[in-house]
């Protein structure tokens with residue numbers, strides 16, 4: 001099946017061809033005709049499925065001739081990165097059209113955004129907070145919006161945007177098309193869909209919470225205090241060029257970034273406390289392979305689209321099992337393949353079980369390779385009185401060391417963590 005059989009104009013099919021897309025993905029096959037018919041859509045689709053083109057292509061077609069007055073289509077996204085990415089996609093898919101796309105989000109000066117809006121806008125991509133801010137200051141007119149998209153709606157609710165979304169809905173004309181994209185369906189999403197959508201076409205392209213088969217998933221069992229040493233070893237020894245690493249906290253992301261840099265690995269952190277400029281720079285450096293490791297928190301990494309990302313590492317497991325699926329979905333996107341590795345400490349055994357329950361399968365545990373643990377950081381895992389004897393130790397998980405320094409026979413994970 002080709003893009004033209006979906007009812008798209010030649011300008012849009014040419015743009016898809018220019019992107020190198022030979023055929024539509026399942027979500028595109030299902031959503032594009034429905035959106036062109038003017039139907040409301042409720043779509044269960046994760047990032048990596050091609051969902052952006054699934055709504056951007058038909059919206060560009062429906063916008064028709066450019067008017068560049070106030071926006072006629074509005075896409076709301078949870079994060080600045082996703083907003084920037086959707087707008088960049090709209091520019092690419094609209095390369096043979098003259099429609100104007102404007103993107104607005106918080107964390108940067110509003111002045112250029114207001115100026116861009118003044119020059120006219122057909123499609124507006126925005127995060128809810130800044131959008132509401134500008135609308136309330138009457139710097140933005142939403143009365144012409146005929147099509148609304150909530151992209152990654154589940155994440156917008158997780159991030160507490162429901163109030164802003166309700167306020168925005170009040171500013172939109174009641175007669176409009178509504179498209180809701182969400183990776184998961186919670187009660188809150190169902191309630192929002194119930195209020196927002198009129199006789200929607202329901203689409204579900206991948207079984208919810210199912211990880212892509214193409215992603216190789218493994219676990220290394222390793223004490224928390226040794227994770228950074230094992231990670232540095234894996235990156236160096238495997239000559240990894242590009243790895244996205246997830247930590248649970250912003251502080252943890254900063255600390256790990258420093259530690260990796262200290263180990264000679266080019267790394268940068270991306271999280272909500274970083275300025276927008278720093279986030280954009282980190283992402284650009286990572287995409288251009290000027291840095292090897294991008295250390296991210298959940299929210300910052302949501303929606304990031306990095307071509308052919310080969311490695312994703314869960315430095316800490318997420319508390320919410322579904323987040324594991326989103327995290328590892330950063331690799332093996334749209335037909336590629338990739339590897340997702342989780343470093344799991346004994347304290348995280350329960351989180352791992354929860355994730356495996358959601359996946360409905362066990363994630364294979366690999367024996368970790370031998371790696372070097374530099375003192376004094378080895379101290380937290382050392383038995384009382386046993387720390388700081390060596391400047392560097394050779395550590396092989398599954399192998400312990402006697403007090404006297406002789407190797408023990410390989411032992412169970414729990415035992416080795418105590419004995420190192």
Ligand code: AMP
Pocket residue numbers: 019020021022023024025028046047048049050051052053305333334
């Ligand atoms: P998305 O799920 O929208 O974040 O898209 C994930 C990736 O899939 C992006 O890099 C897109 O450029 C790519 N993509 C979208 N549609 C297609 C297609 N029909 N064929 C190949 N790649 C695609």
